[in-house]
Amino acid sequence: MLVIRPIAEPVGLDVLVLPVRPSDAAPGGDATAVPVPTAVSPPDGTAEEAAALVPVARLSGRAGEIRTQLRPGRSPGRLLLLGIGDGSESAWRSAGAALARSAADETHITIALPADMTPGAIRGLTEGLLLASYRFRLTDAGDPPALSGVDLLLGDPAAHESTVATAQTTAAMTRLARDLTNTPSSQKNPQWFVDQVISATADLPDLRLRVRGPAELAAEGFGGILAVGGGSASTPRLVELDWHPADARTHVVLVGKGITFDTGGISIKPVPAMKLMRKDMAGAAAVIAATLGAAALRLPVRVTTLAPLAENMVSGSAFRPGDVIRHYGGMTSETTNSDAEGRLVLADALTYAAQQLKPDLLIDLATLTGANAVALGKRTAALYSENDELAVDVLAAIDAAGEAAWRMPLHTDYVEYLGSEIADLYSAPTQGAGSVLAALYLREFTGELRDRWLHLDMSAPSWADGDHAELTRGATGWGVRSLLRWLASID
Incomplete structure (x- = not known):
């Protein structure tokens, strides 16, 4: 390097x-x-x-x-x-x-x-x-x-050594997220991702890592992760990575969607849309890399990252449109489209974060919808939050980092579209406004953290079709720089 x-x-x-x-x-x-x-x-x-x-x-x-x-x-x-x-x-x-x-x-x-x-x-x-x-x-x-x-x-190189070191760490973690996302899914499955996290934490002994496999996920009721990963020979995982410095006064939980390949399941994608689905775990890559960066920089904020990992494949054991999934905590979703799988694994992780980890702030990153690109183009993420102060702070960090996001509305009138006759929620309503409805669906799983939650739909900017400024063709590592800037700003 x-x-x-x-x-x-x-x-x-x-x-x-x-x-x-x-x-x-x-x-x-x-x-x-x-x-x-x-x-x-x-x-x-x-x-x-x-x-x-x-x-x-x-x-x-x-x-x-x-x-x-x-x-x-x-x-x-x-x-x-x-x-x-x-x-x-x-x-x-x-x-x-x-x-x-x-x-x-x-x-x-x-x-x-x-x-x-x-x-x-x-x-x-x-x-x-x-x-x-x-x-x-x-x-x-x-x-x-x-x-x-x-x-x-x-003139005074010593005065700038710390700044250069911070920038090098930030870039190294962004490059790690790019590597994780660029790796073809012929090599990359949930256990492979876990192995990369284990390797990356070897030089950071203060980090605590827990990995749940299928048996633990079933015993604890992570039904969304199990459903999405049920059609693959590569079984799902849930990574929980914790940086907890002694001087931390704020606890942040980061959640990242980690679909290591997405066929769309039974609602199968056309080939052109499926070809780049190795990037569907870019959210998980970003939050893991940001947590590693926080530990490497010794940031005085507790960061717990959850990366629900699954491969969404087509087989006799794949979940079906119309199935009802019981998530962690007991809420149920009627699946309208097996290609809307990311929100199902995030729902489990968000509920676990809200009920068990009880952080001060909760943020998720996900390559969630194509509607994000329709609304905002290839280089801008969609940001959703009811918390004005949190939204302003995160947007400022994103801008300072050289990335881009735009705050979108959480229309209360659209909540009625989430209603299912046989479950608590439809997973993917069909009334349009895809990115907004996905955000509203996720909000239902944040519990008492609803007013301290922020969602970033970063499907479009997670991938660059060509070189542009500091971006190179392929995975961008979107979100790592922004998260580290924001985490460093927390008192």
Whole structure:
């Protein structure tokens, strides 16, 4: 993995990166770039060379814009001019992502940074570099050349070591969530996911892990998880991972949908919709990674994560549309569509959290509905909560992390659509507003935590169809960065 370190003097300088920013609008109205003074003077007159090159290269200075100048026979051998836009954390994240791609074939680069570099800007740059350099490949071919080292040239590197370390941990956990989600379901089943969690917790001994298998799930009444996993030869699991520091004053429970593959069950999906269903456990991957991150960063908040894991397959033992499922705690659901399976496993986990764990706050993440993408597009999650303060705080963390969500309504009038003649609830009403109705269904299982619960439907942004900024094609790890930002903000 790419190593990023703050330094005070350049060593082994092969590629030097110098920042440029937009100047005031030129008389013709076009923005032009100007070099940004750096904390440490770059060597060999490169600053003067950059100043001369900027107008010739017609740079605007927008975040992520890059121009390369070759310098044969001199050190550094290459000079990169990097647009940093307004210098905000977001702009530096975009700049770092663009730089990671532009310098992908280099082994080492040095970035001369401005003297007024803020911790947020350092964090954005570091995360952008690490996340945009992510690749997932299953092949016997050798790995292609990759950027392996970045030096951040700063006047006082020690002042930024903690920020860089936090960004590296955040990026590492996001990359872990991407790895878990990208892994094909030919390798990935509930027990495989459990094994990955066990491996990831090996270096974090303060975490407590409990895994329930089919016998325990049956004995304790987790009927939704058992029903969804009943059609597969790979039996379901429930992961409970707990980070409980001594100084914690707030207890948060995170719940993540963990369907390791979703055929749709008897309500089978068409092949194009089924092909990427290895991503249907992205919510579980995100909450597990965020909890690992909280432990690695020693955040002073208790975090308990629940990851209900199942494979939704078609067989003689698969649950059927029209079945009535008895969930943990006794509430029943009439299943109208076996492809609406995620809410059934979440219902068990949410009830268990509310009745047994009794946290201060309850949040779930789920690749729950295609309606999310219809309403908000590919890059934005749908957020639901009755708690205005919680919604504002989480949205602020999502925005700061560079992810996106939009708060959606929980219409009281729609609750009547959940009514079943033979059970407490329909699992998936057919009146439209799919994302809203799914959220209303989940709310019914939150009990006394209803006013302290928040739901994120993140099906669409959990996957990227191509490279974009710090995202790479495939799983995005959506939610890890946002959750860590939010958890770090809790008093």
